Amino acid sequence: MPTSSEPALRCEGISKTYTLGEDFSLQKTLTSMVGRGQNGGDFYALNEVSFEVGRGEVFGIVGSNGSGKSTLTQIISGIAVPQAGTATVWGSVLPLLEVGAGFHPELTGRENVALLGAVLGLTSQQVQAALPKIMTFSGVETHLETPLKRYSSGMQARLSFGIAVSFPADVYIFDEILAVVDDDFREKCAVELRRLHAEGRTIIFMSHDLTLVSSICTTGMWLDKGIVKVVGPMDEVAAAYSASTA
Amino acid sequence: MSSADASIALGRPPAEADPAGAAPTPRVIVPSKRRVRIADMWRSREVMWIVAMRDIKVKYKQSALGPIWLFLQPLGMLAAVSVAFSAVVGVDTGGVPYLLFALAGLCVWNFIQLVLSAGTLVLIANHTLIRRSACPRIALMNAQITSNLPFFAVILATTLVGTLFSEGFGLEILVLPVVVVWLMAFTWGLLLISASISARFRDSVSAVPLVLQAGIFLAPVGYPADRGGPTTEALLALNPVTGLIEALRWSVLGTSVELYVIAIALGWTVLIVVAGWRTFGRMETRFADFI
Numbered sequence: 001m002p003t004s005s006e007p008a009l010r011c012e013g014i015s016k017t018y019t020l021g022e023d024f025s026l027q028k029t030l031t032s033m034v035g036r037g038q039n040g041g042d043f044y045a046l047n048e049v050s051f052e053v054g055r056g057e058v059f060g061i062v063g064s065n066g067s068g069k070s071t072l073t074q075i076i077s078g079i080a081v082p083q084a085g086t087a088t089v090w091g092s093v094l095p096l097l098e099v100g101a102g103f104h105p106e107l108t109g110r111e112n113v114a115l116l117g118a119v120l121g122l123t124s125q126q127v128q129a130a131l132p133k134i135m136t137f138s139g140v141e142t143h144l145e146t147p148l149k150r151y152s153s154g155m156q157a158r159l160s161f162g163i164a165v166s167f168p169a170d171v172y173i174f175d176e177i178l179a180v181v182d183d184d185f186r187e188k189c190a191v192e193l194r195r196l197h198a199e200g201r202t203i204i205f206m207s208h209d210l211t212l213v214s215s216i217c218t219t220g221m222w223l224d225k226g227i228v229k230v231v232g233p234m235d236e237v238a239a240a241y242s243a244s245t246a
Numbered sequence: 247m248s249s250a251d252a253s254i255a256l257g258r259p260p261a262e263a264d265p266a267g268a269a270p271t272p273r274v275i276v277p278s279k280r281r282v283r284i285a286d287m288w289r290s291r292e293v294m295w296i297v298a299m300r301d302i303k304v305k306y307k308q309s310a311l312g313p314i315w316l317f318l319q320p321l322g323m324l325a326a327v328s329v330a331f332s333a334v335v336g337v338d339t340g341g342v343p344y345l346l347f348a349l350a351g352l353c354v355w356n357f358i359q360l361v362l363s364a365g366t367l368v369l370i371a372n373h374t375l376i377r378r379s380a381c382p383r384i385a386l387m388n389a390q391i392t393s394n395l396p397f398f399a400v401i402l403a404t405t406l407v408g409t410l411f412s413e414g415f416g417l418e419i420l421v422l423p424v425v426v427v428w429l430m431a432f433t434w435g436l437l438l439i440s441a442s443i444s445a446r447f448r449d450s451v452s453a454v455p456l457v458l459q460a461g462i463f464l465a466p467v468g469y470p471a472d473r474g475g476p477t478t479e480a481l482l483a484l485n486p487v488t489g490l491i492e493a494l495r496w497s498v499l500g501t502s503v504e505l506y507v508i509a510i511a512l513g514w515t516v517l518i519v520v521a522g523w524r525t526f527g528r529m530e531t532r533f534a535d536f537i
Contacts, residue, residue: 074534082277084277085277088272089272089275100374101374102379103375104375106300114296115296
């Protein structure tokens with residue numbers, strides 16, 4: 001349900017390859033010295049990926065493990081650089097790649113909130129303003145001064161999500177994040193997602209779980225081994241994806 | 247899971263849904279060989295500060311003596327250097343008390359050693375931050391310099407207080423801030439090279455400790471550079487750390503210094519800073535791929 005014809009994200013022919021096998025080893029050094037070295041070969045994590053997400057849309061990306069979803073997130077959020085193609089993002093991106101992503105294990109909960117805020121380019125006032133909400137939402141108030149390495153994975157997930165929905169951004173990317181939390185917390189997340197959507201933020205959802213994505217998203221894309229199979233209304237994407245997995 | 251999934255459905259957005267004001271400025275991501283800019287050093291200062299403060303705090307966590315190590319570490323080095331070069335070898339410092347002479351050398355050496363030994367591993371240790379967040383990597387580098395400043399300050403202050411009560415200062419002391427900035431720049435350049443390389447080739451994880459262990463004998467930390475005669479002095483001058491130590495000693499203790507030694511060290515520093523920045527910039531775009 002696009003609320004605007006303005007784009008929030010446009011990807012044109014994005015490609016990225018990775019080398020197969022170990023990068024370097026003594027064996028490789030020696031064999032390449034005698035001229036018999038051979039590369040493990042490259043594979044395409046993303047191959048000519050093009051799509052557009054409108055402003056205020058909730059866009060779903062489905063695909064099995066290894067389809068290139070996380071590589072795509074890394075590129076859109078400026079972590080990795082593509083080998084070919086252009087990605088244009090209007091405004092700030094808040095990526096949530098996995099539980100505890102971007103946390104520093106030695107930093108306390110509070111310091112991690114400050115670190116992630118600084119990474120996103122927020123002012124300390126903006127971080128302070130978001131802190132009470134992050135605390136109540138994630139329910140880690142009593143652990144705010146505890147180093148993150150002592151958090152359970154559930155606490156890390158709640159803190160991750162609390163930060164993600166409390167910090168201001170134009171484009172939110174959630175990569176498989178709802179798969180690890182319990183039903184109660186998922187309901188709290190849904191409330192926040194509805195609020196973000198109502199505020200006109202763009203939300204990109206990635207998962208291999210079709211039920212989850214198609215219940216949230218109006219438009220979407222099916223990514224398979226780095227290739228865009230279908231892009232369009234979510235029910236078309238869902239139909240094509242479930243036909244292939246059936 | 248599916249019963250909970252249904253409750254997530256967002257439904258229809260409110261009719262007055264405001265697409266968050268005016269259109270934000272676009273950011274274009276293209277294949278690039280380098281993307282980090284000098285201005286990013288300033289822009290990422292907040293991240294740098296948070297990481298540096300934490301590095302200082304965790305250094306002595308779960309440690310019985312805690313910050314006392316701040317003094318014990320240089321004291322232990324000072325004792326070792328004094329025994330080896332003053333008591334056993336018996337070097338001539340040209341009238342300067344040996345302890346002050348060695349402390350001035352350790353000022354420079356200890357800082358380089360602290361930054362490089364921890365800094366070479368900093369990208370590897372923070373690999374989740376590198377792979378999973380858009381954390382500015384240059385901030386991790388700069389935090390290494392910042393978080394080791396207190397250790398440098400303790401040794402330098404001890405040297406200065408000792409000199410004040412024994413020898414007194416000459417006008418050369420006014421140049422000390424320049425020497426300190428020089429040391430920072432030199433160490434920063436070396437750190438960028440060794441940390442960037444270690445992200446891709448773990449060889450530097452083994453090479454850097456070796457260089458640091460051997461280096462304390464190949465730089466005039468505990469002995470004067472002219473001790474071994476002109477040929478040895480010229481060879482020592484090829485080590486950029488020699489010029490830095492000589493410059494700091496000259497500034498604080500008023501010892502003599504050869505201009506050519508300073509010139510060589512300055513030349514090395516420019517080369518290392520430029521090479522460090524270029525190596526880091528070039529490899530930084532792919533840290534997330536091959537760390």
